[in-house]
Amino acid sequence: MYTTQKNSAGIAMLVAITVVLQLLSSFLFPVLQFSLSLVMIPIVIAAVYFGKKGGMIVGTSFGITVLIQCILGLDKSGSILFNINPYFTFLATVFRGLLVGLIAACVFTLFMKLTRHFIAATAVTAAVAVISNTGIFLLLFTTLFNETLY
Template sequence: MEYGKKKKSLDAVTIAGLGLLTALVIVLQMLGGFIRFGQFSVSLVLAPIVIGAALYGVWAGGWLGFVFGVVVLFRDSAIFLAINPLATVVIVLLKGFLAGLAAGAVYKALAPKNSFLATLAASVVCPVVNTGVFLLGCYLFFMEWVRTMAEQLNFASVAAFMFGGLVGANFLFELLTNIVLNPIIMRIIAIRKKHVAGKPKKGMRGSQ
């Protein structure tokens, strides 16, 4: 009976926490739409995705990444939607989902050994997967557009445009932001885990 109550309480905490992080992802990505490097806006949501993945598990990270993808699809995908709508939808949603999933998996694998390394690795893996899947999608479905843009912007090669002009500045911004915020992310995760574990306990406070 007591176990059932505790499980329900934890489920409620998870739902509330995920709901809050989902709202935060939406708001931050909307704000990120106003900050642009080159063709696309930056992603301000990778830190909340890492936090969600660390606190609530691999699939929670995937969910938050998927929500991030939905916002990007509506705000920042017009160029690709005009060329190949189906491929755009799949790539944009998949890259966010896999980024969150990967962050959660890495954190889960490393956390028992070293929480600092786990958080740092998840913070790095998240933008790497997000950008990597996007570049792979461009290679598979949008190379004609990529070649045209590389020529128009006088890049030395298609690869130079893809890594330098298309995603370079955004990726570095997102990666450095996650690394800089890593201590804060660690602190949030630690505080939340202590709270969920019942430290401090409300009952003990009330009796003092």
């Protein structure tokens, strides 16, 4: 099997895992009005093993899955945002997922160059992915939906 075929198969499996984890998170782990999400795990794995392209593809699949949940009403707060402005909701979900995958891959590459320690670079990448996911969402939410906050 060629390297590109292995990469494609690996990314496709991580996309499938991402979709399943995101769909299950809204049903299995409800905490108050939020749901615990394990979906950053395949995004970090894709960023670590497949680089920027893999991280962005898996991150975008996460964003598309969240957008579909918003459209179908499976994500209640996201559904409210979608009803307010579908274009901004697209940016806050799909664009955020793409950015998280890209940031994770860049952070991993940087830390591998600096430390040359795989486990440390992966741990930092995982932490940065989770923090950047939340930070990018909050930034996009407060800037795009600012008029609806009051």
